[in-house]
Amino acid sequence: MSYVSLSFTVLFVALSIALSLWLRLGVERDIVVAAVRAAVQLIVIGYILKLVFASHRLVFIVLMVALIIAVAAWNARGRAKGIPGAFWRIACGLVVTEILTQAVLVGFGVIPFQARYVITTSGMIVGNSMVAAGLLMNRLRREVENGRNEIMAILALGGTPRQAMYPRLVQAIRAGMIPTIDSTKTTGLVQLPGMMTGQIIAGQDPVQAVRYQLMILFCILAGSAVTSIVIGFLTYPTLFNRYQQLREDVLT
Amino acid sequence: MASRAVELKNVGFETGGLWLLRGVSAEVDVGQTVAIIGPSGAGKSTLISLINLMRTPTEGEIWVLGQEVRAWPVRELRQRVGMVFQSPVIFPGSVRDNVLFGLELHRRPPRDVAELLQMVDLPAHLADHAAEDLSGGQKSRVALARTLAMEPDILLLDEVTAALDVHAKREVESTLLRLKRELGKTMLWVTHDLDQARRVADEVWFVAGGRLVERGTPAEIFNEPRSEALRSFLAEGGEVRS
Structure with a gap:
């Protein structure tokens, strides 16, 4: 064009x-x-x-992926107001997701280790994981605000922060994953996904395009799950101090 | 066991640049019931929340059963010092689930639910009812039973009857008094109901503006108030705001 x-x-x-x-x-x-x-x-x-x-230099691939993750983490951090160290925790979740998905894709030879494959798939996986991270952080805040009395009651009974937070954390992790699961369910019925559309326009055989699209959909599914779980479990301890008190200075 | 259940040594608590409590020194003997009265916002709830380390004192020391609060393992401290809140928190599930909730958090063996319900004057047949369906007074007693199941030595009661009607209030109050008689629990009981303080307390603390202004027996506090602050608080029927 x-x-x-x-x-x-x-x-x-x-x-x-x-x-x-x-x-x-x-x-x-x-x-x-x-x-x-x-x-x-x-x-x-x-x-x-x-x-x-x-x-064809490895360092450029790494730099590009690092840039994608940094921008995604910075963006999702906006949804985590009041949660200390949110940027690094989100970045950590995205790095784990990136390493896991690329290890499977490249390790099993699903895609060749070339910039055009690694960078583009990373962008799609990290982009979707970023949305999951933002939703998770947002929901985690609300869960703690709305569930403050229950959390305090569990702590007062001598429960650990993990015991007090677990039901809240599960809700927040679900909130991070559900949009991806829902959009995966209707994919192809409601909209033709971007990667497949692009390949078809570029003249690729639709059946071949479908295979690539499925690959990326499965990566995105795993990505949203891994990102939400890693960030959730890294983040909730920051809401408590060493005496197992809900910190008053966060989330306000 | 130490004869002192709680000892406060020059305790202060500051948050957001504001001192909510300052220079509080007092002690509570084992088995004693202390009623804490004072205007809204005086620091009463803050004071008791320091005793089970739900908040950390900014200055001073709090000794509980012979050990400073920060030296206790937190989980153990909060099992020994139970806390009941003004609005009872009810977890999803049956009355039984709620009563045994704390024990399960600590993987302690379950106790006889009927016996625990009897302790708070609730009929045993309620055990399998959905806890959400209970009345306000019953919920308060379920929350109390949940705390009692942990067999705490000290009970911190934060306006536990404030949200209840007169009938439910007297029921919860008589339950607590019976527990004091039969089990010898030490209690720190924050209340804005002066008649209740008179009925339940061995000693009354008057807290205002973050200070422990006066302490004494109910007769001393209500019949011979020494400070102007307490006199005007009592004259207003305990409704003064600080």
């Missing part, structure tokens, strides 16, 4: 702005920012990927 052809699709942005103005939705500024950011980010990343793919 040429830049000229692409420029025609800017009409969709204009349409969104016009609708926002007409109905006084007040989101036209956000639409412009979103469109410009998406365009700049994607064009820049397109050129960077071109360089990385051409260089």
Whole structure:
């Protein structure tokens, strides 16, 4: 697709702005920012990927994946207001997910160890895990706020923070995983997923495209589970101090 | 066993730059019931929450059964010093599940639920009822039975009858008094009900503005108040806000 052809699709942005103005939705500024950011980010990343793919150097693959994880963790951290050390805990969850999924994919020869495969699959897996991490953190906050009395009652009976938090943690981990499970259930029925669509447009055999898509769906499923569980178990102890008290200075 | 159940030595508690308690020194003997009265926001609940280390004193020391609170293993301390809250927390499940909840947290062998329910004047047949369906007074007693199941030496009671109607209040109160007589439990009982304090206490502490202003027998506190703060608190019928 040429830049000229692409420029025609800017009409969709204009349409969104016009609708926002007409109905006084007040989101036209956000639409412009979103469109410009998406365009700049994607064009820049397109050129960077071109360089990385051409260089065939391991260090660039690692750097790209590290950048993806750092940006994802920074983004998800926004949902974890008041939870200390959230960035590092989210980053840790994403790193574990990345290592596990790529170990299986590359280790079993599902994909070759090449930048074009590793970086693109990492982006999809980490991107979805980031959403799970954000949901988990958000739900964890609410669970602690709403369940404060129950948590205090368990602590007062001499229960450990883990015993006090376990039912809350399970709910938060479920909240992180459910959107991925639900969207996996309806995939292909409601929407054709991005990776498959891209391959079909690029001329790939649809059946071959389906195989790749299934691979990535299963990775995303595992990714959301691993990320939610790792981050959940890393995060809940930070809500308590060494005397097994719910910290008053967090979550406020 | 130490004859002192609790000893507070110049205790202070600060949070967010605000001192909620300052310079509190007092002691409670084993088997004694202390009623803690004072205006809302005076620091009464904060004071008892320091005794089972639900909060940590910022300054001073708190000795419980011969050992400073921070030197106790936390889990053991909280089994020996039971706490019952104003609004009873009921966990999902039956009355039996709720009563045995604390024991299961510690993997201690279950106790006879009927006996525990009898201890708090609830009929044994309630054991298999859904705890959520009970009345407010019954829930309070289930929460109390759950704490008693742990066989604590000291009970911290935080306005346990405040949310109850007159009838339920008297029932819970008489249950607690019987426990004191029969089991010799030490109790620190925060209450805003002055008549209750008069009925239940061996000693009354008047806390205001984060200080232990006055302490004495119920007769001394209610008939011969020494401080102006206590006099005006009693004159207002205990409804003064600090």
